[in-house]
Amino acid sequence: MKVMELSKDLYYVGVVDHALKVFDVAILTKYGTSYNSYLLKTKDGVVVFEGSKEKTEKEYLEHIASLTDFKDIKYLFVTHTEPDHSGAIKALLEKNPDITIVASQGALINLDHILRHDFKKHVAREGEVLEFGGYHFRFVSGIMLHWPDVMFTYIEEKKALVSCDAFGCHYAFDDILLSKLTDEEGYIDAFRYYYEKIMGPFPSYAKKAAEKVLALDLDFVLTGHGPVLDCRIKERASEYLTIGEKFFPSVVKGQVTIVYGSAYGYTRDLAKTIAEALSKAGKTVKLYEIDALNYADLKPEILTSIYKSEMTLLGSPTIAGDAIGLFYDFLCALPSTVGTGRKASAFGDYGWSGEAVPNLTVRLKQLHFNVLEGFKANFALDEAGKKAFEGYISTLLG
Numbered sequence: 001m002k003v004m005e006l007s008k009d010l011y012y013v014g015v016v017d018h019a020l021k022v023f024d025v026a027i028l029t030k031y032g033t034s035y036n037s038y039l040l041k042t043k044d045g046v047v048v049f050e051g052s053k054e055k056t057e058k059e060y061l062e063h064i065a066s067l068t069d070f071k072d073i074k075y076l077f078v079t080h081t082e083p084d085h086s087g088a089i090k091a092l093l094e095k096n097p098d099i100t101i102v103a104s105q106g107a108l109i110n111l112d113h114i115l116r117h118d119f120k121k122h123v124a125r126e127g128e129v130l131e132f133g134g135y136h137f138r139f140v141s142g143i144m145l146h147w148p149d150v151m152f153t154y155i156e157e158k159k160a161l162v163s164c165d166a167f168g169c170h171y172a173f174d175d176i177l178l179s180k181l182t183d184e185e186g187y188i189d190a191f192r193y194y195y196e197k198i199m200g201p202f203p204s205y206a207k208k209a210a211e212k213v214l215a216l217d218l219d220f221v222l223t224g225h226g227p228v229l230d231c232r233i234k235e236r237a238s239e240y241l242t243i244g245e246k247f248f249p250s251v252v253k254g255q256v257t258i259v260y261g262s263a264y265g266y267t268r269d270l271a272k273t274i275a276e277a278l279s280k281a282g283k284t285v286k287l288y289e290i291d292a293l294n295y296a297d298l299k300p301e302i303l304t305s306i307y308k309s310e311m312t313l314l315g316s317p318t319i320a321g322d323a324i325g326l327f328y329d330f331l332c333a334l335p336s337t338v339g340t341g342r343k344a345s346a347f348g349d350y351g352w353s354g355e356a357v358p359n360l361t362v363r364l365k366q367l368h369f370n371v372l373e374g375f376k377a378n379f380a381l382d383e384a385g386k387k388a389f390e391g392y393i394s395t396l397l398g
């Protein structure tokens, strides 16, 4: 892959990697990926958009060098600082230490920590326009897509948006332009998987960004990975308005999810009593009893149900000093933001120690739920235990 002119003086200088199989430890990249970067020649000097991964810096620098002398580069625009884009910045600055890096305040702080030496900087602020070389570069916040330091750049004269990771995907494509792509099925599969894994934990931010992008007059979306959008821009951006609902459904008023396991029936009795009381109070209760045999089949439904629920209740006995391991499987499959604005609590019966409830409570707090104090029972409830349990249920209804 060599450089490609996208529009007069605007070039693709990224690196396509067909061999990558795994990204960020846990994300499969069955279509490979690309680390996209761009170069704009202006009458006053050269502007580069995006760095590259450290591993691909040689090719990145070669692509830039095929178009310009490094000393002519005036600006490097950085949309965010994850190292798959910032890893090669050090090498670029070694070629020309006078380059001014344009990025959000948060990104510049991160770059201080990445580079560990001084560099020229310009803070990009939402709505600000930087004029250079006959071009107007307008900054559009892309906060939490998927890092907190994301700042898109809209190149007004090119009707082009440098969109960081948004609207891209892990899909290695040597012809670069979406208009040249024929593997529609693979591309859409990669696009949706990418959304789910990268943008999915922040669906409201993705929606806001899509609304901003749809308001722009665009010929190109210059993505961070995968094909450059030179067509179907409204279609791809619009998908960000609705796709979140598919992977991360909105809350259904009055819905409560109860997931429980029970070795000898004590925790089952608690779960059923809670479910009955909540149902009587008008809640829609989704009740799941899990065990080693049915869990794999139930997991997708449980995750969806938790997304849709105002409150999630987990009931586990204590086995060998902890909750049933199956709980941690689905609790670790939820994004860490899932509990924001929702309630949760843990309950469970135990024989000789009782760590399940406090341990599940810790995880629920990590998921940012508003966690109500849990309820522990030791074997059968005595009168005092029954009263305490009634109090627990009242708290859940409160």
Ligand code: FEO
Residues within 6 Å of the ligand: 080, 082, 083, 084, 085, 146, 147, 165, 224, 225
């Ligand atoms: Fe492609 Fe967030 O890095």
